[in-house]
Amino acid sequence: xxxxxxxxxxxxxxxxxxxxxxxxxxxxxxxxxxxxxxxxxxxxxxxxxxxxxxxxxxxxxxxxxxxxxxxxxxxxxxxxxxxxxxxxxxxxxxxxxxxxxxxxxxxxxxxxxxxxxxxxxxxxxxxxxxxxxxxxxxxxxxxxxxxxxxxxxxxxxxxxxxxxxxxxxxxxxxxxxxxxxxxxxxxxxxxxxxxxxxxxxxxxxxxxxxxxxxxxxxxxxxxxxxxxxxxxxxxxxxxxxxxxxxxxxxxxxxxxxxxxxxxxxxxxxxxxxxxxxxxxxxxxxxxxxxxxxxxxxxxxxxxxxxxxxxxxxxxxxxxxxxxxxxxxxxxxxxxxxxxxxxxxxxxxxxxxxxxxxxxxxxxxxxxxxxxxxxxxxxxxxxxxxxxxxxxxxxxxxxxxxxxxxxxxxxxxxxxxxxxxxxxxxxxxxxxxxxxxxxxxxxxxxxxxxxxxxxxxxxxxxxxxxxxxxxxxxxxxxxxxxxxxxxxxxxxxxxxxxxxxxxxxxxxxx
Amino acid sequence: xxxxxxxxxxxxxxxxxxxxxxxxxxxxxxxxxxxxxxxxxxxxxxxxxxxxxxxxxxxxxxxxxxxxxxxxxxxxxxxxxxxxxxxxxxxxxxxxxxxxxxxxxxxxxxxxxxxxxxxxxxxxxxxxxxxxxxxxxxxxxxxxxxxxxxxxxxxxxxxxxxxxxxxxxxxxxxxxxxxxxxxxxxxxxxxxxxxxxxxxxxxxxxxxxxxxxxxxxxxxxxxxxxxxxxxxxxxxxxxxxxxxxxxxxxxxxxxxxxxxxxxxxxxxxxxxxxxxxxxxxxxxxxxxxxxxxxxxxxxxxxxx
Numbered sequence: 001x002x003x004x005x006x007x008x009x010x011x012x013x014x015x016x017x018x019x020x021x022x023x024x025x026x027x028x029x030x031x032x033x034x035x036x037x038x039x040x041x042x043x044x045x046x047x048x049x050x051x052x053x054x055x056x057x058x059x060x061x062x063x064x065x066x067x068x069x070x071x072x073x074x075x076x077x078x079x080x081x082x083x084x085x086x087x088x089x090x091x092x093x094x095x096x097x098x099x100x101x102x103x104x105x106x107x108x109x110x111x112x113x114x115x116x117x118x119x120x121x122x123x124x125x126x127x128x129x130x131x132x133x134x135x136x137x138x139x140x141x142x143x144x145x146x147x148x149x150x151x152x153x154x155x156x157x158x159x160x161x162x163x164x165x166x167x168x169x170x171x172x173x174x175x176x177x178x179x180x181x182x183x184x185x186x187x188x189x190x191x192x193x194x195x196x197x198x199x200x201x202x203x204x205x206x207x208x209x210x211x212x213x214x215x216x217x218x219x220x221x222x223x224x225x226x227x228x229x230x231x232x233x234x235x236x237x238x239x240x241x242x243x244x245x246x247x248x249x250x251x252x253x254x255x256x257x258x259x260x261x262x263x264x265x266x267x268x269x270x271x272x273x274x275x276x277x278x279x280x281x282x283x284x285x286x287x288x289x290x291x292x293x294x295x296x297x298x299x300x301x302x303x304x305x306x307x308x309x310x311x312x313x314x315x316x317x318x319x320x321x322x323x324x325x326x327x328x329x330x331x332x333x334x335x336x337x338x339x340x341x342x343x344x345x346x347x348x349x350x351x352x353x354x355x356x357x358x359x360x361x362x363x364x365x366x367x368x369x370x371x372x373x374x375x376x377x378x379x380x381x382x383x384x385x386x387x388x389x390x391x392x393x394x395x396x397x398x399x400x401x402x403x404x405x406x407x408x409x410x411x412x413x414x415x416x417x418x419x420x421x422x423x424x425x426x427x428x429x430x431x432x433x434x435x436x437x438x439x440x441x442x443x444x445x446x447x448x449x450x451x452x453x454x455x456x457x458x459x460x461x462x463x464x465x466x467x468x469x470x471x472x473x474x475x476x477x478x479x480x481x482x483x484x485x486x487x488x489x490x491x492x493x494x495x496x497x498x499x500x501x502x503x504x505x506x507x508x509x
Numbered sequence: 510x511x512x513x514x515x516x517x518x519x520x521x522x523x524x525x526x527x528x529x530x531x532x533x534x535x536x537x538x539x540x541x542x543x544x545x546x547x548x549x550x551x552x553x554x555x556x557x558x559x560x561x562x563x564x565x566x567x568x569x570x571x572x573x574x575x576x577x578x579x580x581x582x583x584x585x586x587x588x589x590x591x592x593x594x595x596x597x598x599x600x601x602x603x604x605x606x607x608x609x610x611x612x613x614x615x616x617x618x619x620x621x622x623x624x625x626x627x628x629x630x631x632x633x634x635x636x637x638x639x640x641x642x643x644x645x646x647x648x649x650x651x652x653x654x655x656x657x658x659x660x661x662x663x664x665x666x667x668x669x670x671x672x673x674x675x676x677x678x679x680x681x682x683x684x685x686x687x688x689x690x691x692x693x694x695x696x697x698x699x700x701x702x703x704x705x706x707x708x709x710x711x712x713x714x715x716x717x718x719x720x721x722x723x724x725x726x727x728x729x730x731x732x733x734x735x736x737x738x739x740x741x742x743x744x745x746x747x748x749x750x751x752x753x754x755x756x757x758x759x760x761x762x763x764x765x766x767x768x769x770x771x772x773x774x775x776x777x778x779x780x781x782x783x784x785x786x787x788x789x790x791x792x793x794x795x796x797x798x799x800x801x802x803x804x805x806x807x808x809x810x811x812x813x
Contacts, residue, residue, distance in 0.1 A: 032591065032594075032595065035587070035588060035591040036588075036591050036592060036595060038588070039557075039558045039561060039562075039584075039588040040554065040557060040558065040561070040626070040627060040630050040631065041630055043561045043564075043565065044630065044631060044632075045560065045561065045564065045631055045632065045636055047632075047634065051639070052560075052564055052636065052637075052638070053564070054561065054564045054565060054568060220610065220613070267794060267798050268794070268797070268798070270798070270801070271797055271798075271801065274543070274544050274609075274613070275752070275797055275801065277544070277613065278544065278745075278748060278749075278752070278793070279793065279794055279797055281745065282745070282749075282790035282793050282794060283790070283794075285745070285786065285790060286786075286787050286790050286791070289783070289784065289786055289787050290784075290787065292783075293781075293783040293784065425741065426621070429617045429621070432614070432617075433614060433617070433618070436610055436611075436614050437614070440610070465629060466625075466629070468621055468624075468625040469622060469625040469626060469629060471618075471621060472618045472619065472620070472621030472622030472623075472624075472625060473618070473622050474618075475614060475615065475617065475618030475621070476599065476600050476615045476618040476619055476622065479604065479611050479614045479615045479618065480599075480600070480603045480604060480615065483604050483607035483608060483611040484607075484608055484611070
């Protein structure tokens with residue numbers, strides 16, 4: 001994690017270590033941490049009858065300051081090529097902390113908690129893991145001098161890694177797919193894991209849909225959740241008012257969302273980059289506010305409940321079917337189990353996601369797909385070559401929106417209940433983060449991004465309080481570490497002549 | 510007439526708050542060409558630091574309101590600008606010269622982080638505060654609608670005007686302001702003539718955050734309730750204001766803020782309160798379609 005300016009990491013270990021300067025720098029950081037912490041961490045507002053009261057937490061501030069000081073010192077030592085002291089100090093401290101934590105966890109002896117520096121066990125874990133991380137990083141520095149490499153070299157190395165992953169992905173893809181297909185039948189896979197799998201696949205699909213708009217066409221869309229919402233409400237309203245089934249409504253949901261995409265896309269086509277981002281964000285919020293306030297149509301904040309579940313070619317997943325209807329388990333002669341529906345939903349979203357992927361991959365090879373990518377690279381050149389930017393952008397918007405709508409319809413049928421609460425800006429941000437963190441335009445990157453951002457936090461649901469905090473921090477850390485995404489390497493779709501040697505292919509514009 | 514005047518007063522007061530936040534957006538956009546998406550959260554942190562300082566002063570026994578306000582103003586400006594500085598240092602500086610999308614993602618990440626940080630530390634519930642400045646002038650006492658100009662509104666307007674004067678002086682007459690204007694024109698050129706670009710950008714974030722924290726204080730005094738989520742909507746509206754006024758233009762940000770405040774007040778007054786945010790966003794879309802440079806912005810020439 002090189003938060004310092006690049007170039008400084010190039011220091012040679014033969015240079016004398018300037019202890020005074022290091023201490024001074026660490027002291028500055030500690031002072032900064034103090035200023036940051038004293039206000040919000042040092043005082044806590046408590047509700048008491050008749051007003052508010054302040055509770056002080058100066059011990060937490062002190063700990064934060066010490067951590068800031070030590071952390072900075074360790075970073076400087078690593079930067080200057082002095083990993084040994086870091087290993088010798090951070091290693092034992094981290095191990096001791098983790099040991100106490102494990103002891104508390106296993107024995108349940110709460111008396112040992114007083115040996116921990118923080119009031120909260122979660123914070124202790126975070127700090128313990130961070131300290132161990134420092135030690136391991138330093139150990140790595142001793143083992144082979146990675147700190148000697150400059151930022152560019154590291155970037156190039158990661159680029160090669162990304163290219164390798166993408167090459168491997170061609171082989172790995174079928175295996176991943178096979179794993180996804182047999183996942184529900186694997187031993188040890190319970191309902192909770194399947195639910196997480198379904199959720200991850202939903203986001204994979206949404207990510208692939210948004211990838212058309214952001215990754216291929218280069219249009220920064222911060223309001224993708226609007227189309228998700230349109231799809232979900234289209235299905236919910238059609239199903240509850242007209243009694244149509246999921247499979248009949250699914251195309252309608254997609255078409256409605258595609259229309260919404262064109263409708264929203266039309267006025268904003270002239271805008272570029274950040275402006276487009278903000279306007280799409282505004283549209284997303286507008287849709288949400290309308291859903292929230294148009295009681296007669298959308299039932300407002302109460303949402304729509306009792307949305308019908310999908311059936312398996314007309315066979316419902318119910319224990320006791322209505323008159324004259326055969327249920328799934330009756331038809332196949334199985335004992336009734338609620339897991340059947342969960343498995344079915346899992347396969348539905350898997351197939352939907354795969355269709356999204358297939359369509360995207362095929363369409364990239366069509367003139368329109370090439371047009372998207374060309375438009376992303378240079379709009380003016382496109383125009384002079386006779387590509388109609390308006391139609392090209394609109395199709396990208398409509399395609400992306402359509403898959404968002406499919407995802408929304410699935411979301412509605414999976415939960416059986418929707419309300420505007422589910423379609424806040426944070427959803428758009430999460431989907432965009434999946435696309436960008438994975439590496440824009442990379443299909444396999446979206447899968448990695450979704451597993452990383454949705455699967456992992458879902459696994460740690462017990463830490464729900466800290467989940468979003470860690471999520472935001474992870475977004476920043478990954479982006480700072482890999483500004484172009486984890487698997488950012490991008491092969492040109494078409495190339496004239498021989499490919500240039502990879503060393504000259506430098507990314508930063 | 511009285512109703513109209515009341516909405517005008519309310520809208521102008523609200524507009525001042527938006528304008529102060531919008532300056533932070535427009536300055537950052539002018540210099541490094543990115544939307545500081547987490548700026549709304551800085552405003553929210555400013556409001557929280559303010560309420561904590563007020564409570565602390567209450568415990569310490571500082572009851573003379575002008576003195577309390579002054580102390581709170583200084584404390585919140587200092588503590589909040591530290592957050593702005595850290596934001597730039599951690600999330601934006603390592604990505605300078607990177608792709609255009611990267612800082613936007615870190616900005617969203619920081620925004621999520623700050624929201625949850627405040628929620629964890631200060632609780633998710635709405636924090637109410639006793640009104641500090643009460644009373645005001647009343648007009649049209651004999652008609653059926655009494656127009657009120659509260660002391661609080663006067664305080665907000667005066668404070669904004671004073672801050673704007675100081676800020677204008679800072680930009681137009683000091684070495685720092687000169688450096689900022691140079692960086693706005695050409696970052697690389699400015700560094701070639703010996704301007705410490707990193708320091709200038711850091712100062713930009715500090716100034717922007719200080720102004721946003723004052724807006725947070727005003728929001729707290731005006732509405733009396735805050736929670737960890739206020740930064741999002743206020744941030745979007747302030748950004749709308751910055752775009753409306755012409756992004757990159759400092760007087761434009763204030764003008765845009767006033768315009769958004771007035772639109773919101775009149776929309777809530779004459780139409781429906783529920784859709785006031787829709788109105789603000791619709792204005793943003795319309796401005797961007799018909800006059801993308803805003804009211805005072807320079808036309809953006811696309812270079813090949």
